[in-house]
Amino acid sequence: MKQKMQSERLGTEPIPKLLKNLSIPAMIGMFVMALYNVVDTIFISYGVGINAVAGVTVAFPIMMIMMAVSAAMGIGGASVISRRLGERREQEANHVFGNIISVILIISVLGIIGAFTILEPMLLLFGATQEIVGYSIDYMFPILLGTFFFSFAFATNNIVRSEGNAKFAMMTMIIPAVINIILDPVFIFGLNMGVRGAAIATVISQASVTIVILQYFLTGKSSLQLRIEHLRVKLAILKEVIAVGLPAFAQQAAGSVMMIAINTMLIRFGGDLHVGVFGIIQRIIMFTVMPMMGVMQGMQPIVGYNYGAKNFDRLQETVILGLKVTISISILIFILIMSVPHWLMMIFTSNPEVISAGAEYLRIMFSAVFLIGIQVVGSGLYQALGKPKQALILSLSRQLIFLIPLVLILPHYFGVYGVWMAFPISDFFACLLAGALMYRDRDIFFGKGKGKNKEKGRQIPVSSGT
Template sequence: MNEQSQRLGTQPIPKLLRNLSVPAMIGMFVMALYNVIDTLFIARGVGILGVAGVSIAFPAMMIMMAVSAAVGIGGASVISRRLGEDRQEEANQVFGNVIFMIVAVSFFGLISAFTFMDPMLKLFGASDEILPYASDYIFPILVGSIFFTFAFSTNNIIRSEGNSKVAMITMVVPAILNIFLDAIFIFGLDMGVQGAALATVIAQAIGSVMVLVYFLGGKSSLNLHLKALKPQWLVIKETLIIGMPAFVRQVAGSAMMIAINSMLIRFGGEFEVGVFGIVQKLTMFTIMPMIGVLQGMQPIIGFNYGAKNYGRLRDTIVLGMKVVTIMSAGIFVIMMALPEVLMMIFTGDQQTIDAGAHAMRIMFAMAILIGAQVVSGGLYQALGKARPAFILSMARQVLFLIPLVLVLPHFFGVTGVWLAFPLSDVLAFTLSMVFLYKDRQLFFKSSDGGSGSTNYSTAPSS
């Protein structure tokens, strides 16, 4: 086992969490920055209808991300625990099966580009005016889905073995390249939203090459053998069960986008969809640093849980919770004080600025609760506890946000869509605290392995 994996069980927790989280946060920050700049370029170079088209098409990308997350995060959780248990060859087998699943699922993205793309976009809420922009954006993304899926999934695998710097580089370089290609294709070549999509595909293809060089160059703790690519049902099953919460979370995000866009068109119009497209990218920008902290926590939690180092497990959870809570408080202050300034980055139209600022102040009213929600679901996932991870991954978006989005606009109009966000934050936070309190002995059990925690299985209940 490489030194980068061994340090998960030996390095002091504050230093280790910082070393793993900071590169992850930088990577997520740059990815979020790319999304913001991408939207900025489209808003300035194409207009609010271009932003609306991307917003309509974005659920399709989120479905691709959902599959990638299920494979990558599920595989990462299994691999980190195998490494903690010193089962190197089994970790290699899991990695090989992850690659097999990536290739298999990417095929369906390619097929969808030539079969049911337009009906899918209409299902997502595309009007006749928005459909051309949405189609131009999503077609190149679907054709190049192999690069998107491979880069996204394997980045989690790299992080699972403790090599956060390489994981950061394979995120940052494509994101920066994407920004430059956006400017060339949108403004230089006047390719509109299709240029933005093409820039994304090229950047992810280069990121995929970087990942291949890393794994095939002997720098990884994992070894990729041809025999490991042979599908093994038990390995695939365990990976997908653990990755299912991430899949549900992303699919729920896609369903949330569809519900929000549909209600905005019904109670407002294309203008409100465009405004939400801008606000939604800013929302991703605020959440990404906390996801970076979680990504730094997960390999530490998985490794030390597998190695039965429960003191290190506890210290990681406590420190991580403190960090994301401080971040959440900072996000609340910024969104309450500076929403107009943030909207002015994207547009000079006063109506758009006012509408976006109004939406953000409502949506982030309970932002201080977001950090604990982000960590709680990922915590159970890193431990391999599929059932609570699944429930918490669904809580905010499926159990609370989508129903509120569908109900509140009937009473409050477009404002009802924005009100659904803080209400769902309160409800999801409460549910997270219930789970964490119920399983407090799991997180604070002694090093002898004794526990009074609920006995969750990593397999679905019958």
């Protein structure tokens, strides 16, 4: 009964309280997760140098490809699971969970094979120069060997959140972050392992949290159950999970392609220094966007559950509140970046050239960041509703449809500045697209959905037979 209440509160608690209780743990967890990426970069920058940061930046697209599959299974599975729980189909939710674990096992084997076969050719294809390819290999080889730990932790975090257990989901992000921050200086400086030490510290931290998550599912603390029979792959389940998770996969994969395009154009029109600067800026982007992603992740189980339960009043309230919060956060981020870009760069490096260039490029890249909130909510909303076409369009719009073409075209006219200018321009167009789609589909979540309860304040009860 207690386990059922874990997910049932998604349909009963007041929306502001529920969104706060789900979003704040997600924000904290993602904040700490971003923090250890930032700390990683700080240690590598001060301990090895800006070329090492460039090497890790060039290697990052491979990690993003690996995480793209995990995102598809985790986010797609979370959407399906939350709707199954809302419909009182618990056994089907368990089968969805088991199939996700099976796919993670398969991609883990592929990651290990890739580490021994195609790593260096792939890095060279992705734009690594002879000066930085060694750093790229040192970083990615241990990461690929630990594919299972990364994929499992990343996917199950979304699944834990789909049943409404935001606090444990937060802990699964905080635990590896803290361990990584502790181990980084030990391996990088104490054992003099440089970039490879940073990667090994990361793998150990993810392995540690994997044990914690497995214990959570195997000891009955979850609303879900993990049994051997649930691991048997069912194509119908995978088809639904992949359909919903495809936008998340596409977004991550497009991010990988975007990184390759950016690194290539920065090397061509700038140099390794510019790739290193972008590596630092990328960490700042992660750090500043995480609060909005936390709100979106807090929204998704509420939206999915209440959509499955046909409680459209609560769905509408969640969307409106989520938009207000994310837009407010994006405005605060804009003010911060425009005010103190030099201070942010000085956290990562003492190199005056890197600080000066980074501050200038930060202001350009973040000049339209106040528009990102609408994109984030729109993409997450359609994923939670199980509407893959709209979610796919929004997930691809900023990176693949707008940003990558601009990155490839603008430098021919504006030099290296064209790479940085591509970001605010793509933000503008992506915001317009997200707003247009949400306005077109407003009947679903702005008060005219089929089956909507017209009586103010009344909730639609969900019987155990539905």
